[in-house]
Amino acid sequence: MAEAKIETQPTALIKIEGLYKLFGKNPKKYMPLVHEGKSKDEILAATGHTLGLKDINMTINKGEIFVIMGLSGSGKSTLIRHFNRLIDPTEGVIEMEGTDVMKLGPKELEQFRRHKMSMVFQRFGLLPHKTVVDNVAYGLSIQGVSKSESTAKAKEWLETVGLAGYEEQYPAQLSGGQQQRVGLARALCTDAEILLMDEAFSALDPLIRSEMQDQLIELQQKLQKTIIFITHDLDEALRIGDRIAILKDGEMVQQGEPEEILLNPATDYVEAFVRDVNRARALTVETVMKDPAYRITADTIEEALKQMRGFKEDYGYYINDDGYQGVVTEEALEDAYAEDNNAEMTSECCEDLDSISPDAVLETVIPETLNSEYSLPVVDEDGEFTGMLSRSTLAEVLGNETADSSESVEETERKAG
């Protein structure tokens, strides 16, 4: 996920403004009540109408994975069905590349669904009477693409998702994970720019789920689609999302990058969620490392010793024109100085200490960090020394999840609800 971060200005692809959905017989009539700020329960009691979504605003950028997460009943599946208008909103604007999706006529809407978006479903939604390859080719056959062309393309995508050889099977003959791969291949086969994934991996068992997540991330690096992903699992959201929106009872609670949500939860509700997250897996080194310090850049041992004495610690990172070389202790410098007080500073005085990458997930650097008496230097792809990660920082970040949770999840939920 961190690799996908692009420094250029993101371009907005989909815009949603002031979206409301009231379920019931006569939603328009009761919209004023919603605008008065009446709660979901009050509206249900007074009118028998269910408030599905309330004042949703969001912008989804080209090429990102935007995760919408919430518990069941939070309106997330309702929300995703608004993007391709499987559900029409009661009020609000849905814009894609400047076109108002709400203004499309039935024929235009069909074209829009055929070419602009494709969807992956929680319960797969495969056609049980068609073979796997025909299922994958379904989107194209609806568009009227010739059988030979669509089958050829479907076969390519089946191979991409790792299901070559299953072409002539029927969906009922495949396992859940395989069926969802077919669902994914079907969605990719139409070359639509936007992929809607409605709890796509929720019905799968944990091992298959994480496999599918890896596959999705890998595919995304190649394809650079815009993916809107629904989930109730924050770990999943943090793992694949470039940005995350959290829904509760049809309202948007917080929107932001994964680190932002993890480190600065906006409400008690989000905090209760975040508390159970495995931070070691969700955070990267970059998000928690300290600013770089203790650089030894001197040419001679004498100068190096001088630099070293200015530090708080009794070690430093030797950096020369070739970049980071290793860690050097005050003791080692003094020994070298005693031997030859004119000696040049070389990497021979250094101890080997492997650097870590800023993009590495915390989990992967835990052993190295704990085994080292020094803070580990963080060095990026260009060889630049960009930060340090110490045992104590790591302990603080990972310990946080239990340290500040004096209340239980249930208590927070009760307060929030």
Next chain:
Amino acid sequence: MAETSWLSEIPQLSRGELRDIRKGLDGIYRDFSREYGETIEALFDPLLAFLVWFEKLLLASPWFLVIAVIAGLAWIASRSWKLVLGVVVSFFMIGYFGMWDDTMRTMSIILVCTMMAIALGVPIGIAMARSDRVQSTVTPMLDIMQTMPAFVYLIPVVMLLGIGKIPGVIAVIIYAIPPVIRLTNLGIRLVDKDVLEAATAYGANSVQRLMGVQLPLAMPTIMAGINQTIMMALSMVVIASMIGVKGLGQPVLKSITNQYFTLGLLNGLAIVALAIIFDRVSQAYAKRSQQHMEGLDNG
């Protein structure tokens, strides 16, 4: 006293008034059938021509050829040697006991009726599935068709078209069509919403949804409806024989009036044999064509 009689007896039209109403309605209908009977009959001429042609074809073909064709169809539908053997033996026995011609006549009328019932019933069922309003209009009509004694609607049909094959076909269709309509409606309404939603999300229009998703997925249920329709058409054969439909029904009718037990039994058994053959063959076909939709047996 006269004013309070409604307490002990239900208020009733007088005999004279009732007779006038009956006479009036009968008169209107009689006039209608005199006026338009022939025109309406002419509408059915192509159907009659087909029916006669088909009956002649079955009767004129050599018996072994007919059995071979039927056995072939049973094989294509079921791929079961047992069933094919059963078909061959039953038809041979039917012929051996002297019921071949009547059986051919009955088969031709049943096949025509079934085809008509499917051609009319499936579209009506589809219309019902697509609109709650159509459903609430058609359902009571189906209730009437299924519960009204068959003799009652034989009367206007005979008044309109006289005695013969066409009125028989109409009576059989009215009697036999409700299951195929009901089950087509039910089958389409029961199609998995998730699959239908997926089709919609990929931009399928309503024709593509119907032909590509709803009908194929409803097919097992529709097949059950067709099966029921065939069974009901067969059971109507005896009643239809009262208005001049030739076939296995007529000997049965004759045996009732003359108390020929064995003749009745043999012809009854021939109807049963036809019913079982039609049922097993159509069921086997339905089952075979839906094999892939069964669960994860070989997963």
